[in-house]
Amino acid sequence: MAGAPIVLVIMGVSGSGKSTLGRRLAERLGWPFQEGDDLHPPVNVAKMEAGTPLDDADRAPWLAAVGRWIDDRTRAGSGGVITCSALKRAYRELLSRGRPQVRFVFLNGAREAIAARLAGRHGHFMPPDLLTSQFADLEPPGPDEHPIAVDIAQSPGAQADGVVAALATDPESLTRWP
Secondary structure (H helix, E strand, O other), rough: OOOOOEHHHHHOOOOHHHHHHHHHHHHHOOOEOOOHHHHHOOHHHHHHHHOOOOHHHHHHHHHHHHHHHHHHHHHHOOEEEEEEEOOOHHHHHHOOOOOEEEEEEEOOOOHHHHHHHHHHHOOOOHHHHHHHHHHHHOOOOHHHOOEEEEEEEOHHOOOOHHHHHHHHHHHHHHHOOO
């Protein structure tokens, strides 16, 4: 839908900082925020808590829920920010097909740095042991996907500044800025 406000999908492996950046961007831009993990069916959460990686079939209903949230923002005429690992190109194609307002923000960083973050995280259903499967599934977005790449070594404030600057200098994004 040309002219629709942007919906940012903050993507990357578990522990890369999707929620932190997503909340910061939503607050800064005045857009609704959705924690994508909250859209997982209970069976997926139980599977991950048990240390079992999700497969494509497990992720299908979750990706459909993420897509519905994006569509709800579009119908409301609102921009939005949602977190979603979107590890594979096929997942990103599913989320962006027919949704030109979607922009992916890719949080990229060293496995060691992300593993250290996960080791210090408490109260999340995703155990650190699943990081290996996340990196195995990760297909970093290619230039043809026009991602906004963010280095996780930067502070969350610097990350948000970089995303906003990238949006402001992208002529395609400017036409959709609310």
